[in-house]
Amino acid sequence: xxxxxxxxxxxxxxxxxxxxxxxxxxxxxxxxxxxxxxxxxxxxxxxxxxxxxxxxxxxxxxxxxxxxxxxxxxxxxxxxxxxxxxxxxxxxxxxxxxxxxxxxxxxxxxxxxxxxxxxxxxxxxxxxxxxxxxxxxxxxxxxxxxxxxxxxxxxxxxxxxxx
Amino acid sequence: xxxxxxxxxxxxxxxxxxxxxxxxxxxxxxxxxxxxxxxxxxxxxxxxxxxxxxxxxxxxxxxxxxxxxxxxxxxxxxxxxxxxxxxxxxxxxxxxxxxxxxxxxxxxxxxxxxxxxxxxxxxxxxxxxxxxxxxxxxxxxxxxxxxxxxxxxxxxxxxxxxxxxxxxxxxxxxxxxxxxxxxxxxxxxxxxxxxxxxxxxxxxxxxxxxxxxxxxxxxxxxxxxxxxxxxxxxxxxxxxxxxxxxxxxxxxxxxxxxxxxxxxxxxxxxxxxxxxxxxxxxxxxxxxxxxxxxxxxxxxxxxxxxxxxxxxxxxxxxxxxxxxxxxxxxxxxxxxxxxxxxxxxxxxxxxxxxxxxxxxxxxxxxxxxxxxxxxxxxxxxxxxxxxxxxxxxxxxxxxxxxxxxxxxxxxxxxxxxxxxx
Ligand code: SF4
Numbered sequence: 001x002x003x004x005x006x007x008x009x010x011x012x013x014x015x016x017x018x019x020x021x022x023x024x025x026x027x028x029x030x031x032x033x034x035x036x037x038x039x040x041x042x043x044x045x046x047x048x049x050x051x052x053x054x055x056x057x058x059x060x061x062x063x064x065x066x067x068x069x070x071x072x073x074x075x076x077x078x079x080x081x082x083x084x085x086x087x088x089x090x091x092x093x094x095x096x097x098x099x100x101x102x103x104x105x106x107x108x109x110x111x112x113x114x115x116x117x118x119x120x121x122x123x124x125x126x127x128x129x130x131x132x133x134x135x136x137x138x139x140x141x142x143x144x145x146x147x148x149x150x151x152x153x154x155x156x157x158x159x160x161x162x163x
Numbered sequence: 164x165x166x167x168x169x170x171x172x173x174x175x176x177x178x179x180x181x182x183x184x185x186x187x188x189x190x191x192x193x194x195x196x197x198x199x200x201x202x203x204x205x206x207x208x209x210x211x212x213x214x215x216x217x218x219x220x221x222x223x224x225x226x227x228x229x230x231x232x233x234x235x236x237x238x239x240x241x242x243x244x245x246x247x248x249x250x251x252x253x254x255x256x257x258x259x260x261x262x263x264x265x266x267x268x269x270x271x272x273x274x275x276x277x278x279x280x281x282x283x284x285x286x287x288x289x290x291x292x293x294x295x296x297x298x299x300x301x302x303x304x305x306x307x308x309x310x311x312x313x314x315x316x317x318x319x320x321x322x323x324x325x326x327x328x329x330x331x332x333x334x335x336x337x338x339x340x341x342x343x344x345x346x347x348x349x350x351x352x353x354x355x356x357x358x359x360x361x362x363x364x365x366x367x368x369x370x371x372x373x374x375x376x377x378x379x380x381x382x383x384x385x386x387x388x389x390x391x392x393x394x395x396x397x398x399x400x401x402x403x404x405x406x407x408x409x410x411x412x413x414x415x416x417x418x419x420x421x422x423x424x425x426x427x428x429x430x431x432x433x434x435x436x437x438x439x440x441x442x443x444x445x446x447x448x449x450x451x452x453x454x455x456x457x458x459x460x461x462x463x464x465x466x467x468x469x470x471x472x473x474x475x476x477x478x479x480x481x482x483x484x485x486x487x488x489x490x491x492x493x494x495x496x497x498x499x500x501x502x503x504x505x506x507x508x509x510x511x512x513x514x515x516x517x518x519x520x521x522x523x524x525x526x527x528x529x530x531x532x533x534x535x536x537x538x539x540x541x542x543x544x545x546x547x548x549x550x551x552x553x554x555x556x557x558x559x560x561x562x563x564x565x566x567x568x569x570x571x572x573x574x575x576x577x578x579x580x581x582x583x584x
Contacts, residue, residue, distance in 0.1 A: 013351070013352075015548065017548065017549075017550075022528075028204055028207065059352060060351065060352040060355065060385065063351065063352070063385070064287075064546075064548060065287060066201065066285060066286060066287045066301050066302065066303050067201075067303070068204065068303035068304045068305060069204075086352065086355055088352070088355070088385060089355065089356050089385065089387055090287060090301055090302060090303060092356075093302065093303065093306065093317075094302075094303035094305065094306075097303060097305040097306060097309075098305060142187055144187045144317070145187070153305070154305050154306070154309055155208065155211045155212060155305060155308070155309070158212070158309055158312070158313060159211075159212060159213050162313055163212065163213040163214045163312070163313075
């Protein structure tokens, strides 16, 4: 599995309240949520983002409330992968559970710039910044998590494996 | 292989001899928890499963607490959805108005969480039950749905930070001061993906309520869980509240810890976390002249009976400062009743405070005490993020019940010593 797209970049401690503000939680429709994704820190995001783009951020991405609407909104907005220095743990598992690929890679998170053209190979965890020509080794997913992501989330995985 | 206390509980629930940090496991669950905000999402997620029945109707707990008694039509619809699901599935532990309380105070009180359990809850403060020696952690709604159907969850086994607590804390120092001090030390992501394991002779001086507030706030430094060893205080609590057998786990002598910190409890003074992160802690002595508009004493962190007692001891025979609104919220119906029996309600009302029925209320900016722009509150809650209790330009200062009550009397951030106590 691969991703290839343009980078949208954010800082440290991006919390789930800014990813999808509480005032929009009356919907659980991914497309509806995507319309307001990131709007409290980046009003332009929803207009700029294209299918397959990549989000890059600093440490503790997705901290705060356990709302699953946050990774759902990011995925539905077209983002193919989020790279961060670190993820808050509930966001980390929620992303995997809904099938949003995420990669921890401190160097890539710091060095990749907004607007860069970036390619990711999920199997190896390799990140290649075509704009700067730099390559990074992100943490690759263990097979179990790769399977969940390939099943497009935990619900399908469980349906196929356990029920 | 030597293991931490958390790792031992996880290994046992995964049917493994041992496990180590970083390993991915699937573990059996003793309880799956949801509230009025997260359960409807999980219940709707069940539509996508091949199987829709819960794995064990006794091992699912659904607690209506965030916007209950319902503050508006939307929250009423959410509770209705959960109520109907509970009826249809014959859920044993469904707690609605009249029997409810804030989930993390209610479950231990009802004996639903015991030492050695493995618990998930679709609420980030599910880590509270580490206080009784259980592994418990917050998850999202999909995890909750999967947990309800299969009785299992996947985990990445965490490594751990050990906090050795030494000596006896001074009179007004509570679990809240200790955990705020720890979060101030290591930061809001200081324990990301990891366990906090508490140890040391200082634990014997901490009541169960102190331990609940400490485990509760483990998530505020990013931790997966925060766990206490089981001692006589725990055993007495479990006996008093317990309906089930419990199992005691102990960390190995040579368990692997990423870091070991020592905290001399006898040197701690009351602290307050300034806006807008729980890591912005300072001794109250150094807080300066911070005038306040509101005080909230309650929440899953500090709405327990001993929190009520501390507040009552300080408010008794005194009057709330002019211009300060004081809202006291006992965390459960049982605590509310005890407040009546012990005369605390009279003390609160006579001092000029209001007392609310159990609810999360203002803690998440839900209802029952929302702040206007520019207003400041001292709260015994656990998060002081931007806009957490209301307007984006309001401020929340986190503190213990003793500091909150003292501040209510003086109208600015204060500690009991400022009242000569
Ligand atoms: S009291 Fe506050 S922190 Fe605790 S469960 Fe309710 S909203 Fe969450």
